[in-house]
Amino acid sequence: MLKSSLLYRQACNQYLALFCDKHGYDLRDAEWVAGEPGDIATIGDYYVGMRTIIDDLEMNAPEEEFIRWYDYCLEAHDLGIDSPNFRSWVKGCPRIPEERLQRLRDLRAQLFEETKNLKREFSTTDYTD
Numbered sequence: 001m002l003k004s005s006l007l008y009r010q011a012c013n014q015y016l017a018l019f020c021d022k023h024g025y026d027l028r029d030a031e032w033v034a035g036e037p038g039d040i041a042t043i044g045d046y047y048v049g050m051r052t053i054i055d056d057l058e059m060n061a062p063e064e065e066f067i068r069w070y071d072y073c074l075e076a077h078d079l080g081i082d083s084p085n086f087r088s089w090v091k092g093c094p095r096i097p098e099e100r101l102q103r104l105r106d107l108r109a110q111l112f113e114e115t116k117n118l119k120r121e122f123s124t125t126d127y128t129d
Contacts, residue, residue: 012037012050019043019053023063046070052086061090079104 073083
């Protein structure tokens with residue numbers, strides 16, 4: 001292995017260790033996806049990109065912001081909405097207000113319930129002449 005490659009891996013692992021330490025995660029629960037340092041890390045139940053790890057540490061982001069951002073991104077994805085990167089989030093980029101997110105959650109629940117009712121009404125009916 002080239003010395004520069006080794007140094008890169010060590011730097012990535014150091015960033016991961018610092019991130020875990022800052023957020024109180026056990027480094028033993030952290031690893032690089034596919035063994036590729038510097039790409040995506042799994043940390044417990046979280047998948048975190050190297051850019052997010054670097055931004056979190058270099059911006060000295062408040063600890064709770066990572067979880068707020070992560071949860072927002074998961075929900076945005078589930079609702080089909082684009083989500084900001086962590087750097088933009090920490091800088092205060094526009095985000096969907098909680099009231100509007102709740103409205104989307106309510107509409108999704110209504111759609112799910114109506115779909116379930118339609119399936120029950122039409123999918124199980126045996127039509128004969």
